Amino acid sequence: MVFYYTTTEMLLKAPRETEKVRLGGMVKSQSLKKYDDQRIEFIVSDFVEEIKVFYRGSLPDLFREGQGVVAEGYYLSSGDFKANTILAKHDETYRPPTINDNGFKGSNSINGGGAQ
Amino acid sequence: MKFNMVTAKGFQRWIGWGLPYLAALTVLMTAIGLYLVFFQTPSDYQQKETVRIMFVHVPSAWLALGIYAGMGVLNLMGFVWRSPLLFLSARAIAPIGFVFTLICIATGMLWGKPMWGAWWVWDARLTSVAILGFLYAVYMLLTHTYGSNEASLKVGAIISLIGCINLPIIKFSVNWWNTLHQGASVIRMDGPSIHPSMLIPLLIMAAAFSMWALTLSCLRIQGFLWEQRLQSKRLRQIINSMREVPSYV
Numbered sequence: 113m114v115f116y117y118t119t120t121e122m123l124l125k126a127p128r129e130t131e132k133v134r135l136g137g138m139v140k141s142q143s144l145k146k147y148d149d150q151r152i153e154f155i156v157s158d159f160v161e162e163i164k165v166f167y168r169g170s171l172p173d174l175f176r177e178g179q180g181v182v183a184e185g186y187y188l189s190s191g192d193f194k195a196n197t198i199l200a201k202h203d204e205t206y207r208p209p210t211i212n213d214n215g216f217k218g219s220n221s222i223n224g225g226g227a228q
Numbered sequence: 229m230k231f232n233m234v235t236a237k238g239f240q241r242w243i244g245w246g247l248p249y250l251a252a253l254t255v256l257m258t259a260i261g262l263y264l265v266f267f268q269t270p271s272d273y274q275q276k277e278t279v280r281i282m283f284v285h286v287p288s289a290w291l292a293l294g295i296y297a298g299m300g301v302l303n304l305m306g307f308v309w310r311s312p313l314l315f316l317s318a319r320a321i322a323p324i325g326f327v328f329t330l331i332c333i334a335t336g337m338l339w340g341k342p343m344w345g346a347w348w349v350w351d352a353r354l355t356s357v358a359i360l361g362f363l364y365a366v367y368m369l370l371t372h373t374y375g376s377n378e379a380s381l382k383v384g385a386i387i388s389l390i391g392c393i394n395l396p397i398i399k400f401s402v403n404w405w406n407t408l409h410q411g412a413s414v415i416r417m418d419g420p421s422i423h424p425s426m427l428i429p430l431l432i433m434a435a436a437f438s439m440w441a442l443t444l445s446c447l448r449i450q451g452f453l454w455e456q457r458l459q460s461k462r463l464r465q466i467i468n469s470m471r472e473v474p475s476y477v
Contacts, residue, residue: 115351116406136406172345174274182408199345204413206279207423208270 116182119161127187135163135193136182136201144177156181156193167195174200236313236453243450250443257436264429272426278342283430285335286414287437288328292360293395295325295441299367300392303385315381316456318388319371320448324441326364333357344408352401353409356394363391376452 116134117125127133135156143155151168154177165183175181180201185194265283272279299318306314336354337347348354367384374380397404402411413421420427 114406115349115408118406136408172343174343175345197345199349199408200343201408202274202343202410203421204411204416205421206275206282206413206426207273208425209273 118158119156119163120158122163122187122193123161123191129186129189131186132184133187134182134184135165135187135195136180137163139175139177139179139181141177156183164192165195166192167198169196169198171198172200174202236456239313240450240453243446247443247446247450250439250446254436254439254443257432257439261429261433261436264432269426269429270423275343278339279426281335281339282426283433285332285339286430287434288332288335289357290434291437291441292325292329292332292357293398294438295321295328296360296364296388297392297395299325299388303388306385307382312378312381313453315378315385316376316452317445317449318385319376319381320452321441321445322364322368322371324444324448326361326368328437328441329357329361329364333361346408349408351407351409352405353398353407356398356401359394360391360398363388363394367391376456 116136119135119137122133122135137156137158140155140157140162143153145153147153149168150170151166152171153164153166155162155164165185167183167185175198180203182199182201183193183195184197184199186196187193261283265280269280269283271277299322302314302318302321305311306318333354340349341347367388370387371380371384399412401407402409414427414430422430
């Protein structure tokens with residue numbers, strides 16, 4: 113009953129290349145590289161471990177660095193992740209835009225940190 | 229004025245008196261809520277205008293859960309006080325909760341496709357809410373098929389009480405499992421993570437939805453009580469007409 117693995121869990125579980133899995137975490141800042149043909153590379157992090165993700169295709173509106181992401185695809189033997197689908201995950205913070213856009217109350221964490 | 233609500237007659241008198249006020253309050257709160265949502269709340273720093281779906285999606289979710297909990301309470305009290313009226317009330321409010329569940333899921337899908345990139349995923353939150361819808365449907369099928377027959381109401385009551393285990397599962401699903409659905413924004417350890425300019429309208433919409441649920445519940449319960457009175461009247465007529473037929477010994 114696992115929807116996605118965090119990077120740490122993925123490294124522990126080390127699924128075979130043929131097993132379709134999902135990887136969830138934060139898109140590491142300054143790690144996003146865009147190439148021709150809608151190809152991108154980025155690093156997913158859970159602030160403990162990191163995994164590099166390769167993807168080709170369209171991206172959801174909310175996808176960006178510093179944002180949560182869930183990638184569906186295959187964990188390669190090289191330790192990288194080849195994604196077929198990218199889903200953006202946003203945190204539980206809702207607020208109006210500010211000039212600085214500094215964080216308001218809200219953990220910006222992947223797993224609903226601080227929920228009762 | 230003292231109304232004995234636990235008896236059918238008492239409840240009907242209370243409803244006769246209170247229903248216009250309930251309806252008026254419902255309309256008022258809905259109008260205030262919608263005005264605030266469309267004209268007074270800011271757009272979200274990330275989601276822009278799409279965030280306004282939240283003001284329907286979240287109250288619907290709360291009501292879907294709340295009505296199922298309410299059914300559980302009514303059914304439990306029905307066993308404790310041995311009151312058929314309470315079982316009947318649970319039967320009456322079930323479709324209201326079911327519709328709120330559908331609204332929650334539909335608005336969630338409309339929100340998820342642009343925001344997440346998916347109409348639906350089988351993560352723990354969405355799956356457990358789908359199960360809630362299923363539990364409502366099973367309860368409604370059972371109690372509808374056999375009418376307000378006391379046995380079917382009691383069996384339905386037991387199913388609804390067992391199904392209540394799903395309620396904390398739904399609430400904590402975003403904590404216990406890795407989910408695409410985000411974590412709690414209102415009831416959480418650090419306090420709400422929604423800005424007050426959005427939180428207040430959200431709570432007002434929740435109150436408005438609750439008024440809808442309350443008004444419709446009272447209407448439906450009243451309807452069932454009328455139906456029962458009509459049925460017993462018909463039954464009495466049949467018995468009386470049977471008595472008129474002379475029996476030849």
